[in-house]
Amino acid sequence: MFQPAVKYLLFALFVVNFSASWVLGEEGELTPDLIRQLQDEFELDTQTQITQNAVTNNDIDKLALNRGILRGHNGHFSHKIKFAGITNQGASGRCWLFAGLNTMRPRAMKNAKLEKIELSAAYLHFWDKLEKSNLFLEYMIEMRDTNYLDREWELVHKWTLGDGGWWNYVADLVDKYGVVPQDVMPETHSSENTRRMNTVLERKLRHDAVALHNMHKKGASIKDLREYKRKALAEVYRFLVINIGEPPRQFEWRYEVKPEKSSSEEGDDDDKADDEENEDDDSIENKKLATTGVITPKEFYQEFVDLKLNEYVCLYNDQVNPYMKHYQFKRSKNMVGRADMNFVNIPIDQMKQIAMNSVIDNRPVWFAADVGKDQSSEHGIMAADLFDYGPLFDLDLSISKADQVKYRGGTSNHAMVFMGVDVQEGHPAKWLVENSWGEKNGHKGVWTLYDDWFNRHVYVIIVHKDHVPQKIMKAFKQPAQQLPAWYPGAAGIE
DSSP states (O other): OOOHHHHHHHHHHHHHHHHHHHHHOSTTOOOHHHHHHHHHHOOOOHHHHHHHHHHHHSOHHHHHBOHHHHHTOOOOOSEEOOOOOOOBOOBSSOHHHHHHHHHHHHHHHHHHTOSOOOBOHHHHHHHHHHHHHHHHHHHHHHTTTOOTTOHHHHHHHHHTTSSOBOHHHHHHHHHHHOOOBTTTSOOOHHHHBOHHHHHHHHHHHHHHHHHHHHHHHTTOOHHHHHHHHHHHHHHHHHHHHHHHOOOOSSEEEEEEEOOOOOTTTOSOTGGGHHHHHTSOTTOGGGOEEEEEEEEOHHHHHHHHTOOOGGGEEEEEOOSSSOSSOEEEETTOOSSTTSOOOEEEEOOHHHHHHHHHHHHHTTOOEEEEEOTTSSEETTTTEEOTTSBOHHHHHTOOOOOOHHHHHHTTSOOOOEEEEEEEEEEETTEEEEEEEEOSBOTTSTBTTEEEEEHHHHHHHEEEEEEEGGGSOHHHHHHTTSOOEEEOTTSTTTTOBO
């Protein structure tokens, strides 16, 4: 038996050891001792109390909105590309498609002498879904022996069936299927609200993936697997027709042609914008009707748009990788047999100069950016530090664009179109942005994007090669360095 003194000593050692392990815990653990330190260091001073009162009773963005930026904001641009009508992608991830079609509308308006035109996103959306379904099933055939824990396997399942995309998706769809006017194939509830349609389609295609792999395990040939895929795609086609409607093989379109201006009426279109809004568009004398006759979607594109999309190139500002190099994102396409998205990486100042030159030449610029930061849908503004979150909470939130990419804090996630630029002393001060969120967002559907926002949050532009310096065009001739499918931004934008 232990003596009383020895018992006390052992008990004391036990308590000390237990307490030490409880206080310190494993290395890096959030221990009660550390929590007490955090509590002791916190002081609810007067300023913090006022901030807490404000934040707990109000919207944070309204409190943090930088009034200085609002005071200096204006909608003046030294150059605007004429366009009419704001599109709305609805509750879908088709921004890349709407932005692509929006770059084509000014050309169609000019070629056909139209006051305005909207090209059908539903038409190309149908074919995008069918092509992506085929691509997914083809990936499943290709990856029939891949471990289900493989990282690329995971991303194929996560991204291939979604709404997202890149410019090359638009170009490949238009090249293969052409385009049609909006009223030839209008939006449906499912095309504007894609969540449930996508969910059902994904379940169907995963069912098919399981069936393909079970066939493979039983020794089926590639020919047998592709025959199963053909039957599965027939079901997908039927499903898409039910949800979006069947795309026309040919159609006849009747449209109104813009009346010719007399010499006394000719002048600057921007100066007459207010007068045009007051014109009686329904008056018989202002209408001149024309018809296409029976035409295919590809013929319609050639007649009304006729942009050579293969002459447009993708330029990226990725401050992680070296500039003037040619890169390609793996598995960044929506069609079997087409190329993955590829680009040349360039400095941001050079990107802005190229974009500015394109807009001045009346060529809209498709671009992709991180739209979740420093932008107000209420005011139609995109400006760096538009919201003073740091000062509001007394926090240092500074981080470089390169680190935003590395630490998954920033990437291109939305596509829009540059339709104007305000050039001051030879440099772009701000940009006119056409969005696809309808007229109730922004300033009647458009945004003003300031130069400092461009620096921080714009990643990609699509421009005609005529505006790209030869040094950059030569970089496209380099063998493209492939970046993995999980590289930040590779999956596409929504």
